[in-house]
Amino acid sequence: MLPLTSLKTVLSFLLVVGSPVFSIPLNTHTTAVSLAAKFKAAGATNIVAGDRARAQALHHAAKTGKYYANASITNVVVIGYTIQVGIGNPMKHYGLLVDSASGNTWIGAEQDYTITKTSTGTGDAVAVSYGSGNFSGQEYLDTITLSSLSISNQSIGVANEYQGFRGVDGVLGIGPTSLTKGTVSNTDTVPTIMDNLFSQNSINSEILGVYFVPVSEEDPTGTLTFGGWNNSLMTSDITYTPITSASPACNYWGIDQSITYGDSTILSSAAGIVDTATVLILIATDAFDAYKNVTGATLDETTGLLKITSDQYSNLKPLIFTIGGTAFTLTPNAQIWPRSMNSVIGDTSGNSDDIYLIVADIGNDTFGFVNGYTFLERFYSIFDTTNQRVGFATTAYTESTSN
Numbered sequence: 001m002l003p004l005t006s007l008k009t010v011l012s013f014l015l016v017v018g019s020p021v022f023s024i025p026l027n028t029h030t031t032a033v034s035l036a037a038k039f040k041a042a043g044a045t046n047i048v049a050g051d052r053a054r055a056q057a058l059h060h061a062a063k064t065g066k067y068y069a070n071a072s073i074t075n076v077v078v079i080g081y082t083i084q085v086g087i088g089n090p091m092k093h094y095g096l097l098v099d100s101a102s103g104n105t106w107i108g109a110e111q112d113y114t115i116t117k118t119s120t121g122t123g124d125a126v127a128v129s130y131g132s133g134n135f136s137g138q139e140y141l142d143t144i145t146l147s148s149l150s151i152s153n154q155s156i157g158v159a160n161e162y163q164g165f166r167g168v169d170g171v172l173g174i175g176p177t178s179l180t181k182g183t184v185s186n187t188d189t190v191p192t193i194m195d196n197l198f199s200q201n202s203i204n205s206e207i208l209g210v211y212f213v214p215v216s217e218e219d220p221t222g223t224l225t226f227g228g229w230n231n232s233l234m235t236s237d238i239t240y241t242p243i244t245s246a247s248p249a250c251n252y253w254g255i256d257q258s259i260t261y262g263d264s265t266i267l268s269s270a271a272g273i274v275d276t277a278t279v280l281i282l283i284a285t286d287a288f289d290a291y292k293n294v295t296g297a298t299l300d301e302t303t304g305l306l307k308i309t310s311d312q313y314s315n316l317k318p319l320i321f322t323i324g325g326t327a328f329t330l331t332p333n334a335q336i337w338p339r340s341m342n343s344v345i346g347d348t349s350g351n352s353d354d355i356y357l358i359v360a361d362i363g364n365d366t367f368g369f370v371n372g373y374t375f376l377e378r379f380y381s382i383f384d385t386t387n388q389r390v391g392f393a394t395t396a397y398t399e400s401t402s403n
């Protein structure tokens, strides 16, 4: 939770929620659910510190089985994509943060859980830590509704204590099931929402399609497609890459990639993770130093982000991510934070001409990179549990200049 004093300075941006339901042809075996982009930022928020603490905690947890919380990271933003999930009967809606780096689904943050006739308490305790936030509470079984799909007997956490989740009711964990290990007492792992959709025959393949529309677009939203993907949202073929063999990234939606800037190598092939709940693109310190050099950027103390001048922006070259043999190119505009949202990252100048880069230093003792949602806003992504791979394709927003 934020300290009371900073609550007074909370700026909140709640971007418009798209219409909640798409009509689904009955024979497709996929179901689409709309997303909303959500911003709640405190004045003193440092997104870089929050993202870095999360990367370190995820890395440490996968290596040691123990979560690690950086107690100095308490002033956390929740800024990311949320989905409206129906729970119980009568059904109540909860807005959950979409998180591909955890497996537990839980509620009870901003909005309390309403017990209904489908709620069953298991008597088990649950606790999950995310590095820049955490929760603990009791595990329940309940019915979950995602647009036209219904999941019975879904194990969910109900928080009685939480930290670092402002502006959302909880988390929808779309990460691997193994990430739930040790989170619920008397239980080895907890079946995720995706596991239950598949085991209850609501979807034919355990595949999730993720479509994030850049938050600076006029109609900021996106879609999760359960059971597959939506071809009409893509402008290229899908490139798949297997889950990396490198530990500990292999415990997440981990992949191998390399990065070049123009002709300069920024990151030689490395293992890292794809994370819907990280904001930025975090890269290893050497790679970050090289990117800082070639862009001529300076590190801005206030925001923790690299800052460039408008001349440097006009000279910015494409940043190319090679994944599964295919080049995914971030245009200059895709490398910068949306200027209309500079206040969210703590730029207090009120000057929307300030230009910040979304590539940041990942820090010590963690993955080679984390591709956060600023990357995923430019490429459709497919999280394929059945075939243990991640897919990417370009979209109508890959070359958008809305930032």
Ligand SMILES: *[C@@H]1O[C@H](CO)[C@@H](O)[C@H](O)[C@H]1NC(C)=O
Binding pocket: 049, 053, 056, 070, 071, 072, 073
């Ligand atoms: C915790 O986060 C702070 C702020 O980013 C950082 O200075 C510090 O090094 C971190 N501590 C550890 C143990 O990683």
Ligand SMILES: *[C@@H]1O[C@H](CO)[C@@H](O)[C@H](O)[C@H]1NC(C)=O
Binding pocket: 069, 070, 071, 127, 129, 133, 134, 135, 136, 161, 162, 163
């Ligand atoms: C959450 O993290 C804070 C800060 O590290 C810690 O004081 C608190 O005990 C943790 N709470 C839970 C429920 O794990």
Ligand SMILES: *[C@@H]1O[C@H](CO)[C@@H](O)[C@H](O)[C@H]1NC(C)=O
Binding pocket: 141, 153, 154, 155, 190, 191
């Ligand atoms: C309901 O889910 C729990 C935990 O996920 C599992 O242990 C139990 O076997 C399930 N019951 C049924 C009837 O599927």
Ligand SMILES: *[C@@H]1O[C@H](CO)[C@@H](O)[C@H](O)[C@H]1NC(C)=O
Binding pocket: 022, 023, 024, 025, 028, 030, 031, 032, 230, 231, 232, 233
């Ligand atoms: C796929 O996306 C298109 C374009 O937004 C939409 O019209 C269509 O309904 C979507 N299809 C499914 C099955 O969700």
Ligand SMILES: *[C@@H]1O[C@H](CO)[C@@H](O)[C@H](O)[C@H]1NC(C)=O
Binding pocket: 286, 289, 290, 293
């Ligand atoms: C950055 O540029 C300086 C000066 O040209 C050079 O000494 C340094 O090695 C470069 N660092 C990286 C990581 O490229």
Ligand SMILES: *[C@@H]1O[C@H](CO)[C@@H](O)[C@H](O)[C@H]1NC(C)=O
Binding pocket: 361, 362, 363, 364
């Ligand atoms: C990584 O460790 C070095 C040496 O201890 C330290 O100077 C540096 O600040 C650390 N980097 C980050 C981003 O925490």
